[in-house]
Amino acid sequence: MSLPDLPPLRDVVNRHGLLASKALGQNFLFDEQLLARIAAIPGKLKGANVLEVGPGPGGLTRALLRAGANVTAIEMDKRCLPALAELAEAFPGQLRVIEGDATKIDPATLFDGPWHVIANLPYNVGTMLFTGWLSGQDWPPQWLSLTLMFQLEVAERIVAASASDAYGRLAILSQWRAAPRIAMKVHRSAFTPPPKVMSAVVHVTPATMPEGVSARMLERVTEAAFGQRRKMLRQSLKGVPGALAALETLGIDPSRRAETLDVADFVAIARTLS
Structure with a gap:
């Protein structure tokens, strides 16, 4: 045609x-x-x-x-x-x-x-x-x-x-x-x-969605972490219940800043909190 x-x-x-x-x-x-x-x-x-x-x-x-x-x-x-x-x-x-x-x-x-x-x-x-x-x-x-x-x-x-x-x-x-x-x-x-x-x-x-992760929780964690981008995670995530304990469970140093964590790290945090 x-x-x-x-x-x-x-x-x-x-x-x-x-x-x-x-x-x-x-x-x-x-x-x-x-x-x-x-x-x-x-x-x-x-x-x-x-x-x-x-x-x-x-x-x-x-x-x-x-x-x-x-x-x-x-x-x-x-x-x-x-x-x-x-x-x-x-x-x-x-x-x-x-x-x-x-x-x-x-x-x-x-x-x-x-x-x-x-x-x-x-x-x-x-x-x-x-x-x-x-x-x-x-x-x-x-x-x-x-x-x-x-x-x-x-x-x-x-x-x-x-x-x-x-x-x-x-x-x-x-x-x-x-x-x-x-x-x-x-x-x-x-x-x-x-x-x-x-x-x-x-x-x-x-792509494949990681199992056991709440999309809303991931959004909440990243919003807190990057909302205070220059602060350490222990400060930026303290308002998210359980987040600091999740960092300890996952072996993530709370003195790190958000931009040093890769996507898989944030997925792991959200999965722990979910």
Whole structure:
């Protein structure tokens, strides 16, 4: 089946008067080769369900549709809806557009089966959405993979190793039962308008969840430990009942600081407290 011949994305943006909104954290990508590379990161998408958040004028959406995905796109910017409607007409039955706030929509209500999340996330809500998809006790999740554009600084925090400056709660949340990697870096000049910082695409797949660990307890321990990052564990964890005894049980020196413990150490503490 031949793919529809679409007008250049810049022409679509100009025709609909779609200037990127700073308030909505929008930065548009027009390079269709780059967008195709992003869409290819999760692997073959033909017939797969894909959730896209903040499609804007539909640059990445085009690449996903051309890859054969069945896309559900959540967009809160009414200005972008006519351009997305044109895409839906060009790819009959492949694109469903939902007007709304993705932070208030449960993806599980949108799909009958598993889905991928692929998105150039709005910078102002990207981390909130990401941590929401990684949280909760139920595991494995219903999503198959996350392929998400972040500021490079955030991407580095997601994949950071212990004892590095970027290591913290986000790294532990991302790594304790999932496998994140930086799939590609994207120069600021690729965006319109160019953001002030570099960006990167992070790809995350679910891994095995350690047994006997409460996700909420892990979140509580890491929140306390990194909430007072420069303090020793004996100080930062003293407000978590049983935490200091858990350190002793596990042979972890309470004079250490949070960033010196690796993900497995925090999992062990949470398991002891669970």
